[in-house]
Amino acid sequence: MADERETRPQADRQLCGLVRDLASQIEAHLRTRAATLGLTPTQATALCELTHPMTLRELADRMSCEPSNITFVADRLEGQGYLERHPHPDDRRAKQLLLTPEGSELRGRLVELLSKDSPLAPLATEEQDGLRHLLTRALIR
Template identity: 35%
Template sequence: MPRTPAAHETAGAPDPQRSGPTYVELMERLARAAAGYYRDLTASAAEHGLTMAQAKMLTLLRQPLPMRALAGLLACDASNITGLVDRLEAQGLVSRHLDPGDRRVKNVVATEKGVEVVRLIRAGMRATSAAFNRLDDDDRRALYELLGRLHPDGTP
């Protein structure tokens, strides 16, 4: 009896109805782009005494976020968030505030110093900036649109 290939064996296999990169080729290219971004983020964060995880958390704080939401965005256990927030708070980069709507919830807020450090980290991400600068405005808009379509509900 012939064996039916598993889904992971056929993912990325050429589809005769489509032309262009396969699923596997797209995943590899996305992984290389993400790896380059995180290398750049890690190097720039280190210049400011932060780990990549601390910098990543700090960049997510465009508005106050509950610690549980941060754990979801960073794809880690909530217990890890406490340590990250403790270290960022000790440096004056974030503060915790009780949520006015639910006093059991603690929101993490970037301080003015934290917002400035994020600006400096992003400014120091030279390889990422150079990569984006190679794109014209139309390419940037297209990339922005395509990336938004990968996870339209905002989940990673």
């Protein structure tokens, strides 16, 4: 029992370090791939998350940040011709973000670039599914 108490904190620290290292590798991978397309990492993340029309608040929730931060990102992507704001069909106070055809094409290129040499590429599909399941369980509180 004493050995378990001593090794559990050590194992937790090691696991947290591994998760932190993986997150750093994923961030670096995103940063380099985004740069090849002239995007910031935040713009790239927004493009990846825009899988369907959504409001700024919905996008902010998906990106785990404040809507005011997403406004700047959306403004930049809109200025570059990658997304448009349209009236929300059910809420006249809200706007929906929609990718333009150019934005959809860029998103496709980005997703393809991110899949190449990904830090998760060494894992088989089943292993990635298992990791996804375990991380989801760890994040649910």
